[in-house]
Amino acid sequence: MTEPPRPLKRTEIRAMNETLILQAAEKVFAEAGFGGATMQLIADMAGLPKANLHYYFATKEDLYRRVVQNIFEIWLHAADSMDNAPGPAEGIGAYIDAKMEISRRHPDGSKVWASEVMHGAPVIQDYLETTLRDWTKGRAALIQRWIDEGKMAPVNPDHLLYMLWATTQHYADFGHQIQTLNGGKPLSDRQWKAAKDSVKTMILRGIGVA
Amino acid sequence: MTEPPRPLKRTEIRAMNETLILQAAEKVFAEAGFGGATMQLIADMAGLPKANLHYYFATKEDLYRRVVQNIFEIWLHAADSMDNAPGPAEGIGAYIDAKMEISRRHPDGSKVWASEVMHGAPVIQDYLETTLRDWTKGRAALIQRWIDEGKMAPVNPDHLLYMLWATTQHYADFGHQIQTLNGGKPLSDRQWKAAKDSVKTMILRGIGVA
DNA sequence: TCTTTTCCTGACCATATGGTCAGAAGGAAG
């Protein structure tokens, strides 16, 4: 019943508490937004006294920034599936799969990201202007190459990317609405598969790859 | 230079101040979220003393509820374009046009709505369960009819609706990100037209109507 | 064992915020 009281090393303690706090923070920020979240709520959810949060993260904003950065990392990694693909069917198909999986596994992270961007990206504006802009330019070029090679219909690459982001993230950000329209029940495994298939089918056909 | 000091009627005063407050509130709620918005900020933006807000709207939550309800109305009206259409090309095409126009004209409203839903729809849950659910069922049935009549490819109507919402609202909710990726400049008229065309082309082809 | 460093936390503080209220100001009605 009781957990083994093995004495923890300093590094272990630090790592454990930081992730504990970050997980709690992600959930609270997602549920209440930055303004609505309170350090007390996050502390309670993490099972730690509030003062302890400030020991690990100086300010609420620092904690928030770390949460957003973590999400951004996951975001970027999903893009790897798009590279090294022989063509749009595989590349974009895999990207949709990856992003849908993220929406399913990290809905809170997606919401925090959406909230941050909606409010004008006060803390990650520099990321948008550097990392994300570069990333987008690269993928748009890749898509343009596919178009030039006649592998897909000629569409505006930027707007295709926006559509990919919008459609996949919608299942996380508007998950509550979807759940309500689904009779109040979260999507089942089968329904998630149907969602993924629907998105993939429509978008791939939409770019002339079907 | 000075506005005419014609004495205003009571009803005029009331109507004017209410819309003044509601407009300011929409902007502030969109920019800061419910938790981050303050009555003082809204008051300053409306050019009224804070106590005056509480004369017209008892609580912050009341004011917020009114803002969200206003948006919901606009939302539903956009759907009219879908009805009375001979087929999906016209109906869904018109719906995309209408929703893109809303994203362009009412980005703040869209953001408030997104924020509300992301946080679990604390104040409009009943709308989701009644009005929106009915609306969705009706349009899904309409789409299914088009499919049965062979007018479009057999897709899951619900997921098509989600895609329509996601894609169009993305241009409002993530407008800041899009603007950043556009070199920091808001989309021009020409670019908005390109966006609309891209979305319409890809989705209509995606459902086999092209 | 003794010292040092890190970790932890209850109590506390300054500030900001939602909301209240008494009374002034100004149209409406007679």
Added chain:
DNA sequence: CTTCCTTCTGACCATATGGTCAGGAAAAGA
């Protein structure tokens, strides 16, 4: 003009919140 009702607002209040700090507990190092 007088009365009545709506609109308006500065001053005020209770509370919640982000953040601080002194000192205790516990691990690391010598």
